[in-house]
Amino acid sequence: MSTQENIKALSLYHFPSCPFCAATRKVIQQTGLNIEQRDIQKQSQHRSALIQGGGKPQVPCLRIEKDDGQHLWLYESSDINHFLRSYAAQSAKRV
Numbered sequence: 048m049s050t051q052e053n054i055k056a057l058s059l060y061h062f063p064s065c066p067f068c069a070a071t072r073k074v075i076q077q078t079g080l081n082i083e084q085r086d087i088q089k090q091s092q093h094r095s096a097l098i099q100g101g102g103k104p105q106v107p108c109l110r111i112e113k114d115d116g117q118h119l120w121l122y123e124s125s126d127i128n129h130f131l132r133s134y135a136a137q138s139a140k141r142v
C-alpha cells in the first residue's frame with residue numbers, strides 16, 4: 048500500500064525476544080513514529096486479534112488503520128521497516 052494514503056493509526060504486534068521484532072522496534076525508535084506496541088505473548092487478546100485479522104500468529108506484523116475504517120495487516124519485517132521509513136519521510140514532508 049502507498050504511504051500517501053490517509054492513515055489513522057499504526058500498531059505493531061510483536062514480542063520481546065523476537066529478533067525480527069527487535070529490528071522493527073529499532074526503526075520505530077529511529078523514526079520517532081507514534082505506534083502502539085502490542086505484545087502477543089503478554090496479552091492473549093492481541094494474539095487472537097492478530098490471527099483473526101492478519102491470518103497467522105507471525106510477528107512482527109503492522110496493523111494499518113486507514114481513515115476510511117479499513118485495516119491492513121502487513122507481515123515481514125523488511126516490508127514493515129521499508130513502509131515505516133517511507134511513512135516517516137512522508138509525514139516529515141507534510142509538517
Ligand SMILES: N[C@@H](CCC(=O)N[C@@H](CS)C(=O)NCC(=O)O)C(=O)O
Nearest residue numbers: 065066067104105106107123124125
Ligand atoms: N521473515 C519473517 C520472519 C518472522 C518470524 O520468523 N517470526 C517468528 C518469531 S521470531 C514467528 O512469529 N514465528 C511464529 C510463526 O511464524 O508462526 C520476518 O522477517 O518478519
